[in-house]
Structures are given as structure tokens and as C-alpha cells.
Amino acid sequence: MCGIVGYVGDEEAAPVLISGLKRLEYRGYDSAGIAVLGKSGLAIRKSKGALKFLEEKIAGELKEGALNGTLGIGHTRWATHGEPSDINAHPHTDVSGKIAVVHNGIIENHAKLKEWLISHGANFRSETDTEVIAHLLNFYYHGDLLKAVIEALKRLEGSYALGIACEDEPDRIIAVRKECPLVAGAGKGENLIASDVPALLEYTREVYYLEDREIAVLYRDRIEFFNAEGERREKQSSHVEWDAAAAEKGGYEHFMLKEIHEQPKALTDTLRARIKTYATKTINLEEIGFDQSWANANRVVIAACGTAWHAGVIGKYAFERFARIPTEADIASEYRYRNPIFNPRDIFLIISQSGETADTLAAMRMAKKNGNRIIAITNAVGSTLAREADLVMYTWAGPEIAVASTKAFTTQLMCIYLIALQLGRLRETVSDTELASCIEALEKLPEQAEQILAGKENIQRFASQQFNKAKVFYMGRLFDYAVSLESALKLKEISYTHSEAFAAGELKHGPIALVDETTLVTALCTQTALFDKMDSNIKEVKARRAATAVITYEDVDYFDKTADQVFRIPRTLDSLSPILSIIPCQLYAYYCSVLRGLDPDKPRNLAKSVTVE
Ligand code: M6R
Secondary structure (H helix, E strand, O other): OOEEEEEEOOOOHHHHHHHHHHHOHHHOOOEEEEEEEEOOEEEEEEEEOOHHHHHHHHHHHHHHOOOOOOEEEEEEEOOOOOOOOOOOOOOEEOOOOOEEEEEEEEEOOHHHHHHHHHHOOOOOOOOOOOHHHHHHHHHHOOOOHHHHHHHHHHHOOEEEEEEEEEOOOOOOEEEEEEEOOOEEEEOOOOEEEEOOHHHOOOOOOEEEEOOOOOEEEEOOOOEEEEOOOOOEEOOOOEEOOOOHHHHHOOOOOOHHHHHHHOHHHHHHHHHHOOEEEOOOEEEOOHHHOOOHHHOOOOEEEEEEOHHHHHHHHHHHHHHHHHHOOOEEEEEHHHHOOOOOOOOOOEEEEEEEOOOOOHHHHHHHHHHHHOOOEEEEEEOOOOOHHHHHOOEEEEOOOOOOOOOOOOHHHHHHHHHHHHHHHHHHHHOOOOOHHHHHHHHHHHHHHHHHHHHHHHOHHHHHHHHHHHOOOOEEEEEEOOHHHHHHHHHHHHHHHHHOOEEEEEEHHHHHHOHHHHOOOOEEEEEEOOOHHHHHHHHHHHHHHHOOOOEEEEEEEOOOOOOOOOOOEEEEEOOOOHHHOHHHHHHHHHHHHHHHHHHOOOOOOOOOOOOOOOOOO
16 A cells, blocks of 8 residues: 655655655555655665665755755655566656646546656656656646546546645645545645644644545645535544554554455455446456466466465365365475476466565465466555466555555455456356446445445454463365355464364364353354254254354345344345455454454464475
8 A cells, every 4th residue: 555645734744755655564465665845856775675675765965955855755666567676666647747746546537647748748767557647637737636637536546545746836846646545634834744643743733634536735824625526625623542553553553453354445446446347247357468368277286385275275265166176275385395297278367465475475386387378366566476376366455564464355356256266267167247236246245345334333342252262273165165165264363263164064183172151162154055054053053051142144134043143245246255254254353352352453473484394
């Protein structure tokens, strides 16, 4: 997730921008840049990597006063289009170099706009989607930046928060947002914009939260607000009471809770750009080059670790269900040492949030060496996995700071479903009707995830009754078994509770020996054809005095008489249910961790990215 800052006032802008960007570092980034408007025009400085590299780059100029100027915009970039590099770092400028733009979000129609702008003389330098905005503004600029912004917005599809400065208008910054956060701060003789409140707190606690498609025009002494049509708006500021540390977490107590709540937005970002509407809705994976050449594969082999492997297990069911292709989901550390049998017609799907997990990379390299083509699903643009794979599908979940993976998991699932369905189309195993109903169901998931989050108090209450349980088991069948694996991992890694997952049919083959009155068994029940089997399993553990909970659909009362507690999720297709059913389990793990007095963001003995064996 990128970070934006902007300043107009009486102080030198560059140090203000750098200090604001530092306050946004928690959001994660891979490059940074600033544009300062001084006497000799816009000065732009950018650097790949940590902010300190940018600071080192400009240190001399700051001393000499060569970067003087009291208006500027700054940016920390989390790469989505184009690898992390100086060129791809923001701000981006138009052909004249007079208009500078910083951007957070994804411009979905950037390819079309780029083509059109090139035909009108634009000369692109970066691989970013953002650069189209700068050229578009140039196209519409006839002496009034606000008018140009209003015209450009009409052409932009996707999500954005923008900070814009123009050499010919040295007294103002323009800011606008759609589906990405942006706040304006009102200081004394100075005004600022930022992606998040912490970057403003040093200067002001009076902030304006911009609404979707609302435009803020910041001068030294005032901020004016307009709607996207250019009509003036009155707006009330809010007073911020939080301290900086709380503000970084957006008011949430922990990053994990914040990231759990970010899932609806992350799922929307992952999905939206990949669904195209012409006459009907279709999946478009052209951006990653997923074409007919992948259709006559023999098998799909998935390799990953931890949570990403659990996504892979769901992938196995999804590929077999939709594309009718034999699929294996392997733990990467096992795969690399078991002398596997390769077939050049196998598709390798490698899943990794970080794109840097040592075992996962080793499995990928083995497959490559044996002539296999690799599809990567990752959250990290420019990661080793992204660079070495043949095709990359980004999850676009934004940086995940908490060690326990949440939004990375659900967005990995979204990517898997899209690839599985598209492969099904290419192999003619998914009909038009089935595709239409799956797309409709996928599109509902973000809102349905929001509904589950709105009922989080039920989970919190349940956790407050159960958090001291000695053993917690999760069980389910098919897709629900895979969600059980992930639920047990979440609980054990952040609450240190002994938790295990079982395929429910395996219960009587061993695990039931562990079940007694100290056990909580949570049954995932979303596979409609197997409700009666699950009901029997729940009765079996109840008979051994275990406490029981069920996660099922809102319209199912099948388990009401059997289980002690039933949690309901919105109705979706059984094959897509994991994206929803995992959310109550994430919340349960989070609340147990907090109730046990632990820090869910930093569990003991664990690292966010395991780059060694
Ligand atoms: O970055 P990766 O997705 O490759 O990481 C894989 C695992 O290390 C990771 O999912 C780990 O299991 C998390 N702590 C789970 O919450």
C-alpha cells in the first residue's frame, strides 16, 4: 500500500515530506520519491528501497538549499505495475515535466489510456499505471489544473488517491480519492494531505476525510472542496484524538485486526481488474499471458508453505472441480526432497505472500530446471518468485505486517479461483452458465466478508468463554478440511493453543482418542452434500463431552440442535465458501491471542518471511 503526503505552507517542503513519509513507513513500500516546487520549477528526486536512500540522495542538496520550495508532494510506493525501481517510483510527470502526480491505487484501464495517449504524443518512461494520469492531465491542462483534474477523472477507471502539483500553479496542491484513503490536514498557515493520519499529527489534529471522488484544493491559508463535477462543497473537519501509534493501525488495536478488516477491499482489488464486461462478464487473465497454451496440461502441481500451502490445498479442490484436471498440492519443503516425477506438460502453481520463502523458491527452481512452466501467485512485486516465474498473478492485498497471514490468504484464494475457472473455460469444462454464476458469486464475496466482520462481537464473546481451552480441533470435509488446516494454524501461531485440523472422516481413525471435556471442536460445514456426515461427526465428539461449534450458511438450521454454538456466514457457492468461512476462524484466533495477553502481531519464534531453510 503506497503512502502519499503533500505540503503547502511556509516551511521548506522537502523535510516535511520526508518526515511524513516516515510516519507512513508501517504501510510497507519498496521505493520513495518527492517533488518540490521551487523557484526553478519542479525538482523530482526518487530512490528505490528504503527512505534512507532517498534521504542520502538529497542530503547535499538540502544543505545547499538546492531543493528549496514550500510546496511539494511525496510518495512511498508498493509496486503493483512494474518492479521497484527509481524510474517506476513516484512522482510521475507529464511530457512537459510541469505536472507531477503521486498515486495510490490501481488504474484498471491504464493500458487503453496509454495507447490513446501515445497516439496523442505522450512519451512514457515508466511501467506504471500511474504515469497515464500525468499525461492525461497534460492533455486536459489549459491553464487551470482543477479543470484538468475534473476532465481526467472522467477517464479513469479503478481506484486512486492522488496528490497533484503543477509548476504553473505554484500556490496549490490538488488531491482526490476513490476507494483509497486520503485525508487533508488543516494547519496554521500550512495545509497537508496524507494517506493516513499519522503523517499529519506533527502539524495538525484537524483533518478532513475525503469522500469518494471528492476533490480537495489546498492553498497555504485554506482548503477548498469540490465534487467530481467541480461544484463547491462545504465540509466539516474532525478532531483526531488518537496518538500516532494508534493512528498507524487505523484505530485498530493490532495490525492483524486491521488486516482482517481490510479483506473486503483487498478482495475487491484482486478481483475487479480481472473481470471484464463486454456483452457478458468474463475472466480476463490476458495481463498475465494465461492463454490457450496452458489448456492441454497434464496436471497442476501446487507447491507452497504454511498458509500459502493451505490456499494450495483449496486450489487442488478448485482445479479438480472447475478445470477437471488432476491436481496435487505439496508442501514445498517436502516436495524439494522427495525426488518427484516431472512431466513437461505439468503446470506448476507456486504460491507465496512474500515471494521469498526459501523452500518455495527451491521447489519452483526444481520445476523450472525440469522444463516446467511456472505460474506464481504472490503479493510482492519484484520478489524473487515474481522475477523467476513465467507468469505472475499478483494478489494486490497491500502489505501484510502481522506475522499471521490473513488478507494474503483470502486474496490468494481469489487468484486461485480465477485461474481455475479460466483454465476450465480453456478446457471447456466450465459452461457459460456456470461461469456467469461463479462470477456473480465471486463479486458478492467482498460485501459478504463485510457482513461477517460486522458480526465480530459474536466471535469475541465466544472466544471470551473458550480461550482457555486446552485443545481446539477443527474438522471439515473437502474445501472445509482445507479451511480447518488454516484455522488450526492461525490459532496455534498466535494464541499458542494446541490446535489440530482433521478431515472429519478421519476422526474415528485416531483423533477421536484425544477428545474429552477439555476440547473444543469447531466443525466447518459448508459442503451441502455432506451435511449429514458432518452432523454425525459432531455428535461423535459431543458424546465425548467436547464443546462444539459449527460454521455454516445463514439459511442452514441443520446443526442447530447438534452443536453448542452455530456461527453463520452468508450463502455462497460451496466451492467458494473458504473465502468467507475462514474469517470467523481468523477472528477467533485473534481474540484468543488478545484474551491470553499475547501480541498477535508478533508471535514468538516466528518470522514474517522464512528466507532460510
Ligand atoms: O511468504 P509466504 O506466503 O511464502 O510464507 C509462507 C509461510 O511462511 C506463511 O504463510 C506462514 O505460515 C504464516 N505465518 C502463516 O500465518
